[in-house]
Amino acid sequence: MRMVGRKRYSIAQALRYVTYLMAPLLVAACGAGPAESRLQDYQARLARTLQLELPIQSESELARFPRPRDLVAKPVTATIDLIELWSLRDCALHGLIANKNSSLGRVSLSSTKLFHELDFLRLLPACLKQLEISGRDELSTALEQVGNAKRERLPSFIWQALLGGQEYRDYWNLPQQVPDYDAAAGAPAQQAAQALIILAQAWLKNDYRVDRAAVETHLKKMRFGNAGVLQKSLILQHNYLSSLDVATKVRLAERPICFSAGGAPAPVIDNVVRKYFVGELQPWSVQLQKGIAQLQAAQQLEALLALGEPEAFQSWRLKRDELLEIASGAPRRHVQSLLPVLEQCGLSPGQAPAAYPQKMSNRSDLGLPTTTPGT
Numbered sequence: 001m002r003m004v005g006r007k008r009y010s011i012a013q014a015l016r017y018v019t020y021l022m023a024p025l026l027v028a029a030c031g032a033g034p035a036e037s038r039l040q041d042y043q044a045r046l047a048r049t050l051q052l053e054l055p056i057q058s059e060s061e062l063a064r065f066p067r068p069r070d071l072v073a074k075p076v077t078a079t080i081d082l083i084e085l086w087s088l089r090d091c092a093l094h095g096l097i098a099n100k101n102s103s104l105g106r107v108s109l110s111s112t113k114l115f116h117e118l119d120f121l122r123l124l125p126a127c128l129k130q131l132e133i134s135g136r137d138e139l140s141t142a143l144e145q146v147g148n149a150k151r152e153r154l155p156s157f158i159w160q161a162l163l164g165g166q167e168y169r170d171y172w173n174l175p176q177q178v179p180d181y182d183a184a185a186g187a188p189a190q191q192a193a194q195a196l197i198i199l200a201q202a203w204l205k206n207d208y209r210v211d212r213a214a215v216e217t218h219l220k221k222m223r224f225g226n227a228g229v230l231q232k233s234l235i236l237q238h239n240y241l242s243s244l245d246v247a248t249k250v251r252l253a254e255r256p257i258c259f260s261a262g263g264a265p266a267p268v269i270d271n272v273v274r275k276y277f278v279g280e281l282q283p284w285s286v287q288l289q290k291g292i293a294q295l296q297a298a299q300q301l302e303a304l305l306a307l308g309e310p311e312a313f314q315s316w317r318l319k320r321d322e323l324l325e326i327a328s329g330a331p332r333r334h335v336q337s338l339l340p341v342l343e344q345c346g347l348s349p350g351q352a353p354a355a356y357p358q359k360m361s362n363r364s365d366l367g368l369p370t371t372t373p374g375t
Contacts, residue, residue: 033178039240042276049268050257052247063320065172070312071164073156091127114161117150122208155308158200167223174228181233183290189225192218193297200304230291238327245337261346270347285331292328
């Protein structure tokens, strides 16, 4: 019986040990999405072909959206008290203010709060005129002061509704695993940002009319955008390609890769660059470049409302834009780092070594503009 007991225990122990050994492999297999897998494959192939010693890959820090508590706006201090509210019972603002002061109004969403502010400013002139006619100058002055305070804070109210809510946070959400980026999927969010720009411009120019359903629809489209996927994709691309660039520069400084044009490594280099960089990575890179262009609408909306943005958001926005600018140039920098290798191996445009005639015959193969000889 003890033999059986020991056997069962050893089997269970062995299973646990196998699971322990396999766990890192399973995690590694599940940790990379399709885009990162292609980057890893290309990096490994080129490093092996060029005999590169890759540096420890330094990962650029992602710009993570600020915490909700860091984006909360300070409340407006100018208010209407109960006595003044009662005095406004014949004015259209009475019901609006009463609803805002209710418990339901105090916990409303940022977009609902914006709608209230816009309605207040839209109804205010008629109410002031009514108070002026009835001779209630003191109340009129108090109400006008509230209106001035709301107008001054309007950029902040608009910012909170359009950029400070969950919709915009989801738009910039960074996925754990990066899927293939599809620029077409980002088009609805781009159109929504463009529509919100038009609405915000009108509000800032004292046109306080608002289509609630349209605003909510645009925000919903923003929510399902993929700017976070784009940011992480660009950073991943930058990390992998820049490590190859550094290693290639070091390798060329140490000794030649090809001792003669069309030498032994040339066909392999040509195959790796053509198939895995040009053929597999560049179509994805093109999608990323389209995504960068689509981001301009969201960035323009941010710039329009910058007067009302919290400090934490401004810091994040500036850091994010700096990272995106650097990361977006990674493919071109990588092409530039490859050109000396291609020239050395007889693979660059204009070279036709007899030993290896099927060269990189066109600069456009690498995503560079075609040039005439001598330029």
